[in-house]
Amino acid sequence: MPVATVPVATVPVAPAPLQADQARQRLKALADPLRLQVIEALAGGERCVCELTSELGLAQSKLSFHLKVLKEAGLLVDRQEGRWVYYQLQPEALEGLRGWLADLAAGCTAPASPCC
Amino acid sequence: MPVATVPVATVPVAPAPLQADQARQRLKALADPLRLQVIEALAGGERCVCELTSELGLAQSKLSFHLKVLKEAGLLVDRQEGRWVYYQLQPEALEGLRGWLADLAAGCTAPASPCC
């Protein structure tokens, strides 16, 4: 009998206002060259782990580690099908980050206060 | 005689298409808790270093280190005035990141290919 994906300790995709700390976790997850490759591969659509492994030429355990980091940051969701596991980018997570960045940029051109 | 800011090895704010590697550098720069505090302080407008030092309660050398990281990522610009140095957020850099994130999210819901 095929089995559904077991929900693990994944941060649910944040509602509208993204916490600074969640934003930071996502930024950190994205800020690794290898993970960025994974993200870019998944930007083209869902992929299974074995596919990613060969596409990126990675050790299985290494890929698994980085997928976990991305998943815990809420950037990815996974889905088990038979003995394969498929990962997919979570567009809402990226959208959350975009909103957070927009807020930062809003008032940053204000002139400096008098200073010391 | 007042002196103008000396241009250092700062990545010029990227034009429209942000390179993956530049994006990564910016993400990494943002992904540190202390640097995020700095960014959030600067989101309110330009500040001088001494102000940031006392506002955030940081050792001067520590702050200086992190400001450099942010500056090299193109997220900040600085400006010298007398013996003070003012830092400011570069909204274009954040905007560049937002665009880069939007591109990622674009086609990520495509179904998985057949797999192994």
Added chain:
DNA sequence: TGAACCCATCAAAGCTAATTGGTGCGAACA
């Protein structure tokens, strides 16, 4: 000038994150 001040830089120490090789669990197939 000389003294005081702001800030950048540097080397050493401390800490966190990534890589590697090995192990184990659950699912399918014979």
Added chain:
DNA sequence: TGTTCGCACCAATTAGCTTTGATGGGTTCA
């Protein structure tokens, strides 16, 4: 039910980043 396969997880090593304390350059003010 035994075997194979895909994947997650773990501990130890390795690599990379941050902190700290000290030093020096450049700028104002007396």
